[in-house]
Structure formats: C-alpha cells, structure tokens
Amino acid sequence: MSLPDGTAPPPAGPGGTASPPVGAGKTPTPPTTRWRLRLCYAKTGRMRFISHLDLIRLFERTARRAGLPLSMSEGYSPAPRIAYGWPLPVGMSGLGEYVDVELVARVAPEAVMASLNQVLPEGLEIKEARYISPHGPSAMAEFNTGSYMVQLPAEGRELSEWRKAVEGLLERSKLEVTRVKGAPGGDQGSTSKVVDVRPLIRRVEARAITPDGQVAIFMELELGGNGAGRPDEVAGLILGEISGQGSEAGDHSRQSGPEAGDHSRRGGPEAGRHLRPNGMVAVRLGFRRQG
Amino acid sequence: MRVARPARYLNGEPNAIHKAHDPDLVKFVLAYPDVYDVGMSNLGLRLLYHTLNAREDALCERVFSPWPDMEAEMRRLGLRLFALESGRPVAEFDFLGISLQYELTYTNVLNLIDLAGLPLLAAERSDGDPLVIGGGPCAFNPEPLAPFFDLFFLGEAEEGIGAITDAYLAWRGRGGARIELLELLAGLPGVYVPSFYDVSYEPRGPVTAIRPNRPAAPVRVTKRVVADLGRQPIPSAPVVPLIEAVHDRAVIEVMRGCARGCRFCQAGMIYRPVREREGGEAVAAARRILASTGYEEVSLTSLSTCDWGPVAGALRDLVAEHGARGVAVSLPSLRTDTFAVELASKIQEVRKTGLTFAPEAGTARLRAVINKGVTRENLLLAAGAAFRAGWDRLKLYYMVGLPTETDTDLEEIGEEAAEVRRVYEARGVGNMVARRPLAMTVSLATFIPKAHTPFQWEAQVAVEEAKRRLFLVRQALTGHADGPGRSKRRRWSGVKVDWHSPEMSRLEAVLARGDRRVHLAILEAWKLGSRFDGWSESFNGELWDKAFQVAGIDPGFYANRERSLDEVLPWSHLSSGVETSFLASELERARAGEPTPDCRWSPCSGCGVCEATGVESRLAQVEARP
Numbered sequence: 001m002s003l004p005d006g007t008a009p010p011p012a013g014p015g016g017t018a019s020p021p022v023g024a025g026k027t028p029t030p031p032t033t034r035w036r037l038r039l040c041y042a043k044t045g046r047m048r049f050i051s052h053l054d055l056i057r058l059f060e061r062t063a064r065r066a067g068l069p070l071s072m073s074e075g076y077s078p079a080p081r082i083a084y085g086w087p088l089p090v091g092m093s094g095l096g097e098y099v100d101v102e103l104v105a106r107v108a109p110e111a112v113m114a115s116l117n118q119v120l121p122e123g124l125e126i127k128e129a130r131y132i133s134p135h136g137p138s139a140m141a142e143f144n145t146g147s148y149m150v151q152l153p154a155e156g157r158e159l160s161e162w163r164k165a166v167e168g169l170l171e172r173s174k175l176e177v178t179r180v181k182g183a184p185g186g187d188q189g190s191t192s193k194v195v196d197v198r199p200l201i202r203r204v205e206a207r208a209i210t211p212d213g214q215v216a217i218f219m220e221l222e223l224g225g226n227g228a229g230r231p232d233e234v235a236g237l238i239l240g241e242i243s244g245q246g247s248e249a250g251d252h253s254r255q256s257g258p259e260a261g262d263h264s265r266r267g268g269p270e271a272g273r274h275l276r277p278n279g280m281v282a283v284r285l286g287f288r289r290q291g
Numbered sequence: 292m293r294v295a296r297p298a299r300y301l302n303g304e305p306n307a308i309h310k311a312h313d314p315d316l317v318k319f320v321l322a323y324p325d326v327y328d329v330g331m332s333n334l335g336l337r338l339l340y341h342t343l344n345a346r347e348d349a350l351c352e353r354v355f356s357p358w359p360d361m362e363a364e365m366r367r368l369g370l371r372l373f374a375l376e377s378g379r380p381v382a383e384f385d386f387l388g389i390s391l392q393y394e395l396t397y398t399n400v401l402n403l404i405d406l407a408g409l410p411l412l413a414a415e416r417s418d419g420d421p422l423v424i425g426g427g428p429c430a431f432n433p434e435p436l437a438p439f440f441d442l443f444f445l446g447e448a449e450e451g452i453g454a455i456t457d458a459y460l461a462w463r464g465r466g467g468a469r470i471e472l473l474e475l476l477a478g479l480p481g482v483y484v485p486s487f488y489d490v491s492y493e494p495r496g497p498v499t500a501i502r503p504n505r506p507a508a509p510v511r512v513t514k515r516v517v518a519d520l521g522r523q524p525i526p527s528a529p530v531v532p533l534i535e536a537v538h539d540r541a542v543i544e545v546m547r548g549c550a551r552g553c554r555f556c557q558a559g560m561i562y563r564p565v566r567e568r569e570g571g572e573a574v575a576a577a578r579r580i581l582a583s584t585g586y587e588e589v590s591l592t593s594l595s596t597c598d599w600g601p602v603a604g605a606l607r608d609l610v611a612e613h614g615a616r617g618v619a620v621s622l623p624s625l626r627t628d629t630f631a632v633e634l635a636s637k638i639q640e641v642r643k644t645g646l647t648f649a650p651e652a653g654t655a656r657l658r659a660v661i662n663k664g665v666t667r668e669n670l671l672l673a674a675g676a677a678f679r680a681g682w683d684r685l686k687l688y689y690m691v692g693l694p695t696e697t698d699t700d701l702e703e704i705g706e707e708a709a710e711v712r713r714v715y716e717a718r719g720v721g722n723m724v725a726r727r728p729l730a731m732t733v734s735l736a737t738f739i740p741k742a743h744t745p746f747q748w749e750a751q752v753a754v755e756e757a758k759r760r761l762f763l764v765r766q767a768l769t770g771h772a773d774g775p776g777r778s779k780r781r782r783w784s785g786v787k788v789d790w791h792s793p794e795m796s797r798l799e800a801v802l803a804r805g806d807r808r809v810h811l812a813i814l815e816a817w818k819l820g821s822r823f824d825g826w827s828e829s830f831n832g833e834l835w836d837k838a839f840q841v842a843g844i845d846p847g848f849y850a851n852r853e854r855s856l857d858e859v860l861p862w863s864h865l866s867s868g869v870e871t872s873f874l875a876s877e878l879e880r881a882r883a884g885e886p887t888p889d890c891r892w893s894p895c896s897g898c899g900v901c902e903a904t905g906v907e908s909r910l911a912q913v914e915a916r917p
Contacts, residue, residue, distance in 0.1 A: 047303075049298050054533055057535060065582065065583065065584065066585075067582075072617045077617075121305055
C-alpha cells in the first residue's frame, strides 16, 4: 500500500526554519501563548492496519476525549493545531513515531501522557512527551532518516549468505524499482514510474537469524524531498540478490525477474510496490537526522 | 496487501464492548449487510448494540459485509464469518440479527448467512444454529426474504428485544427443540415467524390467502414501539469507528416518527406515532457523547428535525456550549421554509455546508397529490433567505414517475429551478460577497411504490418511460436533450443534474413489494455473483435479468402493475399500526388532490396507529412551537 498523497507538508525552508503550524497560514498568530508539545508514540498490533488519515482523525478525537486544552486554528473550519511526523505505511508498526500538539495552557507532560494513554485504543501508546520550542522545526522537517527492522523467512540460508547479498546490493550504483500509484485496474487508473532507490538507502545490515528461522535486517532509509525509502522495496531487492539474480552481469537493478516475483504473489515485472515479500514483518524503530 | 482498508475487519475501536463468552449469556451478533463504513453509520444498530450489552445476561457483537476482496480471501482460506469483538464465528452465537434497511442489500444478506457457514434456508438449519432474525423498515414486507429467516421483528427492537431474550433464556433453561423456541417467540408482540404462515397464490398471479398454520401465530402481527423516548436513553459512549464511516459523528436522536403524511414516504407511515425527546435531554446527551468520543460534529437526527419542538433552543445551546471548541452542529435535512433557513444560519456560524431542499414534485397540483405541503412561494422565500445569509450552493430533490404525473409537472421543475436562480441573482447581498454564480444540483429519483403507504397499490413507471421523464427534466433544466455527460449547448451551465439509476429503482420496487416467490430470484442473483447491488459501481442489471428469467419471476408483475384495492397484498398479515382503510382513503384523496394535515397541529386524521400500538403522539415541552 502506498503512502496516501497530500499528507506530507512541504519540507522546511532553507536552514530548517520552522514550518508554520497547521491551519495558521492565513490568520495572524493570536496573542495567546501556545505550548508546543512533542509526543513520541508507538503504533503496533492491530493499530498498524489503520491508515495515516484514520490515525489523524483518531488522534484528534482522542485528544478531545482526554480533555487537552487544544489550540484551534481560525476560520470557517477550526481544527486543532496538530502536526504529524512521517506517515507509516499501512501494515507497518512504529515504535517511536512523532506528533506535535499545540496547547493553550501548560499541562505537565506526564499528565498529558497519562490522560491520552487512558483513552487510546490498544496498539497506540504515548511513550514520551516534552515541550519544544514553538519556533523549532516540525517533526517531519527535523528528521530525514528512518530506521527499520525487517524480518523475512531465512529459508534455511546462513547469516553469512544474507550479509553477502546485502553487500552485493550496496555495491550497486543504481537500484531501480517501479512504483505504482493508484489501484491497478481501479476506476482512477494507475500510473507508474521507475525510481532509483539506491540514494535513499543509508545503511543495511543483516543482523541475525532468529530462533524461528527469520533473518533480521536493519535498515536506515532516507525520508525527505527526494522521496522516501521503503523497507519492503529494499527487502525485495535483497531477495532478488540472494536468489542469484545479482550474480549476473548487466542489469542488476531491475529486481523484478521471475525469482523476485516468486516472493510476491501478485508481483509482476511492473508491480514495484507488490515486491513486498511474503511473510515480511517490518517495524519502524525511530528517526534521526543525518547529513 | 490483498484486502483494502483492513481496519474494516478489526476490533478495538474506542467504546466497543467486549464481554467474556460465558455460556450462560444469550449471545447476539448484529449484522449490517453492507461494509463497515456504511453499517457503522446506522443508528438502529448502535442503539440495539448498547441496549443488549446493558443486560447482564446478554452480550452483543457486530459484523458487517466483507467487501468482495475480503470475501475472496475468506473463501480462499476457508475462513468463516466472524464477529468483530471476539473474533468468534458467527455460527457460534445464539442469534444472528440482520438489519434490513434497504432492499438492494438482499444479496448481501444471503452472503452473510452463507459466509457464516449456515444453510441459507431457515428450514434447513438445525438446533445448534443461531436463529436468524431480521428487523428494520424492510421487515414490514420481508416476504422475498421469508424463507431465509427464522423470524422477523416489526417495529422498534429496543422495545421487543428484552422479551425475546427472556423467552430464549426460559426455553434454554428447560431445554427443547428449535421449533418450540419459535412457537414461544411467535407469541410475543411484534414477532413474525414466517414458516408459521401458509401463502397461496393464483398461478402466476397475486396472493390469494395468507393463513397461520400454528396456534401460536397471530393472524396479524402488529409492530411494537417505544412509548416514551425519555425512558430510552441515548447511549452515552457510542463506538467510534477507527476508519471514517459515512456518517461519522455524534448522533442525537431527537424524535421518532413523522406525521406530515407524505403519501410516497414509507418512513412517514411505519414509524408513527411522533415521539419527541425533551430539549434539555438532547443537549445533555450531546455533552456526554462528545466527552466520551471526542467527535468534532454533533447531528440532531430524526425524519424531520425542523419539526422538533425544542429545535431552536437546543441548537442555540449546543452552539454556545461547543462551538468555540470547533465542534460543528448539523441537521440531516431541512424543511423548505424560512424557519429552517434561520436554523441553518445558526449552525452556519461554526461550519459552512451546502443547503438541501426537497420539493419532490414540480407543481402545486402534484405536490397536493403526494401531500407534500410545500408551495413554490415557500421554496423561493426559503432560498432567498439562504442566499442573503451567504449560501451559494443549493441542492434540490425531485422524483419522477409519481402517480398522476404529466409532462407539465416535469417541465415545471425546470421553471422552478430557474425562478430559484433568479432569486439568487436578485438577492442584494453586501459588497463583501463575491458575485459567484449559484451552484445548483438537482437530484432526481424514480418513484418507488412501497408497502404500507397510500401508494402501495400504484404501478411504477417502466424503466424506459422513467428514462424519458428523467431526460425531459434534464432538458427543462439545462436546455439540451443529450444524454448525461454529452451536453454541448447549455442554456444554463450552473445547474448539475444527477439521478439515481432507474434500473436500480426498478429492482428496489420489485423487492419492496415482492411475495415469497421472489426469493428464488434473490437466491439466483446471489448465485450468479450479485453483491452490493445498492452501489452503482457494483450493481449489475444483466445478472438480475438472468436471475429473474431462471427463477421464472416476472419483475414487471411486481414493479409495474397497479393492484386493485381488494387484492391480498403479500404483507397484509403484517401491520405498522396504520390501517389499510386509512391508506386506501389517502389514495383516494391523493387522486382528488386533497391534502391531509399533520395531526400534531390539526385534528386526528384517523390513521389508527395510536389505537393499534397503544402509544400516542408525545410532544416535548416548549414555550412556543414554530
């Protein structure tokens, strides 16, 4: 499933200046002091199946239920000033996701956490809350790298084989995948484009073979103006590499041959987003700023 | 991911109720035969969910129709339909309650029963299987579904479900066969056990007789209603969907029933009498629900909320209390008058929405026939008030194919819309408002005669004729005669015309007034793959044509035939409390163009519902009524 469009605000301007608070575009900032609270939360279990837009709706309602003194935008459709971090793909857990909430009064961070956690559904939990500068960058502008732990069926292969495949992958100067937007065959039609994802990969390491026969792969992928790296794509590329596709000279980049297709029930040569391998479990561990 | 919107099949929404599956409890699973996003918008389902779970000796869970992608996965994996809360198979519950709101969900009804792993025909189900019970407006003529259901409940289930639960517990306590339970239930008011009635027909003709075949079954089943909404509190903590539902907001039911008496309207007949909730109670309920859900919108709902006595005061109080926090207040529909526009202006302060009026017919003559007491003057005054208040988007609803309709009635819709536009252009607003052209949408639907209405004997116009009339209205509105989407020469481009598919309306008419024989066509259509027939993108008229052919059912016999007043109607053993003689006299008055006033502010019109149900109209305390 691709990320929903239009959820990402434009990246911060030069030098990482503050992006404007949600909804504050047209109206002058009211004189009241606003308290900007950054919440770090986990989205796991069944909640990983709700989309980013669903999460936004759920979070606003939860904030109302918890009775937080929300700062509201002006205008015809007043909305709470809440800014979300990088959206999670549907189906992926996140252990350290961010959201910034603006309040009209200072409430102790521990009290905010407690009141939100009391009403959040199982699978969503606030882990940390702290006040940040009202003028600092948004969570989306502040971080440009996501770290992920991906597990795939190791299919009896040794860790060394996986490490070799990862090394082989990282040696390539270009890794092209086809990204499909919109449901294929849907009434809106779908468009696809070929993207070189090599520059989006910052780090990949095969870490261990788990007792239940999974290979655990750590990844750091870029999130930013050049597009976002996707763990399922990278996992698909590694599978292509390990299954022997990568040993041939020439076009190693199109990891969508018959072997790679075997790992994806619906994956065809053009279905880049369907390269998500069967049995893959991915977790976003957190974010950092790099470079 | 193979299934779109997986959150449709999750549980764990805020305020969902999870009870342990204690063997002593009576276990209900309530099903809505459409997707989660649609089903979670249904008020009745939510009310019943909380009513049942409030009992210590019962539990209630929910299930919705899987979208075809999920159905394919379920069938591929051999997964049986499961209830959301516990994930347990539906077949393990004691009752499978199915909400029957709309005829075009009937193939989904069959699909739910089949996916649950139950035999489709009630006669083939055995002692360990849940009882399949249907309720909602379509239960007032459930005959096309009769062979698939063990029982139906007529009327407001909060009032009857308690007695059904008690009877079930008593039966289970002493142990017995399924048939004994059905006999026990058939004796309760509002309960209809279809297998206890024999229906005879003229060969390829109408029903000739409907007779009970067991002593427990009454000759006529009359609906049950709640006497006092004040004793039926609004659930304080409704379930908040995790994904966006069609109507995703706090809903305060302020009134039941409508006595305006529009002669085409089934809801206006079967939900009588009018019972109003007190204003203060509604405002207090809104406060509780907003606190427990965090919703950003609260809607005052009923068949005609502008008629609710306390409406003005309640809206004022709600806006004052919640408006500053960005909570919008909304009304689901507006009456066509200036009072309604004043109300809408009050809530406009918080959030701007489009405005909708439903004149239903284009001339005073035809509006008298259908007893829709709206004059063109009302409409123009209301529209003028709305335009001066700043609205520039307006939607008008009309029907085609109404009894006695002529082409003049249809052409006048164009004239009426043009007059509304002239009012807009002459509205004389302040210079702050941009001179934007009026954005008007005219929505058309083909009239569908429904059971238990004065027009239950009337014929629906054939599909081809309906299309001719729809195009005629379109031409009158826009000045071109092309089909949809091919307009070149428009006299007026500011009007958008859309309509509900006449083929779908024809199917709805067949199912709405069908008898038991029609079940064969539903079964056949389901076998051929019909699902989600109410969704225009999944409706497949050819599958249904084939189904009718294979089943030997002539749809025209049910949709396009006028019945004589002495014909035995397939639902004549079921009563909404409104007497058939009243419906017949209303039909006569319709043909004579005579109005029948609303009994809330005029003398009793003698519909019979108060006598039949033992419940009278109950109006809220207000200082002055609009």
